[in-house]
Amino acid sequence: MESMPVVPRFMDVHTHPQMLAYNSDREAVLGRAKIAGVKMIAVGTQFSTSHAAIELAGKYPKDVWATVGFHPAHFSVNWYHDKNEQSSPEREIFDIVALEDLAKNPKVVAIGECGLDYFRDKDEGTKDRQKEGFVAQISLAHRLKKPLMIHCRAAFPDLIQILKSKPEILNSPPGIIHFFSGTIDEAKKLLDMGFYFTFGGVITFARDYDYVIKMIPIDRILSETDAPYVSPVPYRGKRNEPAYVVEVVRKLADLKGVSIEETSETIFRNAQNVFGLIKS
Numbered sequence: 001m002e003s004m005p006v007v008p009r010f011m012d013v014h015t016h017p018q019m020l021a022y023n024s025d026r027e028a029v030l031g032r033a034k035i036a037g038v039k040m041i042a043v044g045t046q047f048s049t050s051h052a053a054i055e056l057a058g059k060y061p062k063d064v065w066a067t068v069g070f071h072p073a074h075f076s077v078n079w080y081h082d083k084n085e086q087s088s089p090e091r092e093i094f095d096i097v098a099l100e101d102l103a104k105n106p107k108v109v110a111i112g113e114c115g116l117d118y119f120r121d122k123d124e125g126t127k128d129r130q131k132e133g134f135v136a137q138i139s140l141a142h143r144l145k146k147p148l149m150i151h152c153r154a155a156f157p158d159l160i161q162i163l164k165s166k167p168e169i170l171n172s173p174p175g176i177i178h179f180f181s182g183t184i185d186e187a188k189k190l191l192d193m194g195f196y197f198t199f200g201g202v203i204t205f206a207r208d209y210d211y212v213i214k215m216i217p218i219d220r221i222l223s224e225t226d227a228p229y230v231s232p233v234p235y236r237g238k239r240n241e242p243a244y245v246v247e248v249v250r251k252l253a254d255l256k257g258v259s260i261e262e263t264s265e266t267i268f269r270n271a272q273n274v275f276g277l278i279k280s
């Protein structure tokens with residue numbers, strides 16, 4: 001067995017440090033992550049936040065990588081304005097050509113977040129636009145040979161059906177299901193297809209995910225914060241940040257019955273495997 005590094009290495013594979021929530025203290029936030037041994041993937045949710053993620057990755061080349069994608073929530077006509085993402089209330093229009101141009105940047109290690117979200121908007125037209133946008137991003141990931149960073153909420157049957165209908169354009173590994181919230185059966189189907197799964201702050205205070213986490217092999221599990229959203233215990237109610245991923249890994253280690261050192265190292269290697277470009 002290889003010897004483990006003295007200081008544990010942590011990976012926050014789904015976080016948004018490029019968002020407006022950190023405009024006043026971004027350097028301090030990244031400094032705290034560095035001290036905690038946390039590297040991260042800054043995830044884009046539309047063109048503007050994908051562009052900002054790449055800029056941040058350029059500024060912190062050893063600690064930050066980027067993704068480019070268009071979040072399913074942005075296909076909704078009654079889209080709510082999330083002030084973390086942009087200062088203006090206008091919706092961005094999905095433009096796969098512009099996204100592809102951005103995604104060719106070598107800092108980009110995945111396509112997403114993309115996927116389906118029927119939780120807030122159950123309109124059939126929105127669902128159709130989400131599906132079309134998702135398929136376009138699956139193709140983009142295939143063209144650029146990058147894994148998918150998938151967001152899926154209340155839509156797993158449709159998501160699995162789309163993925164199963166496109167075996168010729170799924171990469172190996174196909175990608176990551178960000179904060180998996182489906183059933184055991186859905187997890188098994190996605191495992192069979194080669195997907196990895198991330199879990200975040202919610203697992204530190206809700207017990208609904210314990211069973212699925214115990215079922216998924218540790219070599220398919222990754223850790224995330226989804227910062228600035230949903231902080232883990234003991235930071236609940238505060239703005240989340242990448243350094244807090246340590247609390248998520250602590251809980252994963254607890255559920256798996258192994259040490260936090262071993263868990264963090266396994267997750268770090270899983271991230272190297274999925275994202276390819278990341279080498280320690």
Ligand code: NI
Pocket residue numbers: 014015016043113226
């Ligand atoms: Ni996110």
